[in-house]
Amino acid sequence: MSGIATGRRCAATVRAMAAMLMLGTGLSVSGCAGGAGFDGKSGMTTAGLPGKDETAGGGGATAAGMQNRTARPRDANAVIKAARALKASGKMVEAIALLDKAAATPGADPKITVERGLMKLEQGQVKEARALLLEVKPRAGGDWRVLSGLGVAYATEGDQRTAQRHLQEALKLSPGNPALLNNLAMSYMLDRKVEKAAELLRQAARTGQDSPEVARNLKLAMALKVSVEEAEARSVEVSPGSVTVVR
Secondary structure, eight states, X not given: OOHHHHHHHHHHHHHHHHHHHHHOOOEEESSSSSOEEEOSOOSOOOSOEEOTTTSTTGGGOOHHHHHHHHTXXXXXXXXXXXXXXXXXXXXXXXXXXXXXXXXXXXXXXXXXXXXXXXXXXXXXXXXXXXXHHHHHGGGSSSOHHHHHHHHHHHHHTXXXXXXXXXXXXXXXXXXXXXXXXXXXXXXXXXXXXXXXXXXXXXXXXTTSOOOHHHHXXXXXXXXXXXXXXXXXXXXXXXXXXXXXXXX
């Protein structure tokens, strides 16, 4: 394989990883800090989206039910459930607006800010999401989703060292969590630590949760490893004297 072809392959792989990082935010959870599972999307996850049992009715929630929930902004669980139902029906903007309104209420529950941060992160509002998650972190009661969300935000912004620190802290709160292992692995891949990434993805695969996303990311890690090895081999073949510098 030529150096040009190898370079193109590496670039394509990195572009695919970047796309996953921005779009892969579909983790479903049971409860605020329960077990995790993926919900059909690849790459990194925000670890803050509802499980199938949490959106009872999902997009089919009645208008009256929505109105009742939004009328009680101090009922954090009801507001979050309503926001998740809106999101499930494709109304992400309305879901975030609902959370923003509830968060503006004096004495609003920190859980609402956590949900706002995670949804804004999924929406691509990374800077604002990071600010919200940093703000709520001291009041989140050791919620691993906050640390995971911060990890995704920093990774998206290119600060892999800070991303990895937050994701490692999250793993201390939720050991063996496959979503966290996946997120940390993706950050390692973006940091060119492919071997570490592959090992974490193998750990995630061994948790017994059949996740096609983890399997797909592991294949990506192995493909990237091959690309890097080919590029390194090619660089060794090219001697300094054979390179012509065009000025």
